[in-house]
Amino acid sequence: MTVVVALDGPAGSGKSSVSKAAARVLGFAYLDTGAAYRALAWRCLEEGIDTHGPADVIESLPSFEFEIGTDPDGYVVRVGSEDVTADIREPRISATVSAIARIPEVRQYLVDLFRSIISGTERPGIVVEGRDITTVVAPDADVRILLTAAEEVRMARRSAELSGVSAETTARELSSRDAKDSQVVDFMNAADGVTTIDSTDLDFEATVASVVALVRSTTATSAQHT
Ligand SMILES: Nc1ncnc2c1ncn2[C@@H]1O[C@H](COP(=O)(O)OP(=O)(O)O)[C@@H](O)[C@H]1O
């Protein structure tokens, strides 16, 4: 049986980097669900699909050729034959993605896709990160985590990553995206049974270590009960 680790949190909390590193330590696969929403936004912009009128976005779903690498050392995102791994991090995508992520048909389509990727995992486990993994995509996951950090810390971390964009612009983008995304799914409060890891005062290695320790202790305990 594949061990499923579900991890949610707001923008800049460390979901992607921490999940990828934890997956590497555990020998698990890694699934970045936000990349799928970003890749769909990229494709809409590329093809001039109106992201405000849901009908056009919904109509484009069956021909959305999305591919993602789930090896933590082979992370790549493709739309058709195009490698969009870097492009989907651009500010124009961050500014568009919430509008398409609020369309219920888009969410259902991508949730089904994520579930099929999870069930096709060949590794002993998979770390899946996003906004609604603990609540919608994999509510029965073996380990469910909400990764948080104080807003100013998240802004500072994200700002350090983006060169050429001012700290003020990054902060504004991040908090406006969180506000829009929060109207659709609750990733600021831990659902029942979800463990909160607050990384405000933890460095990167300590945050990864606490995720790995939680996975190991939870899976060891459940093995004793079977
Ligand atoms: N606990 C931590 N301490 C310091 N920096 C961190 C920590 N967790 C993540 N980071 C850094 O913060 C930045 C944002 O992390 P990222 O994984 O992109 O967040 P998210 O996927 O939640 O948006 C990255 O540069 C990452 O290396």
Ligand SMILES: Nc1ccn([C@@H]2O[C@H](COP(=O)(O)OP(=O)(O)O)[C@@H](O)[C@H]2O)c(=O)n1
């Ligand atoms: N499970 C998910 C993951 C992402 N998303 C959407 O996709 C966007 C990009 O997600 P992301 O995880 O790449 O964003 P960051 O937290 O890395 O900035 C979010 O702002 C949400 O609009 C979602 O709705 N549900």
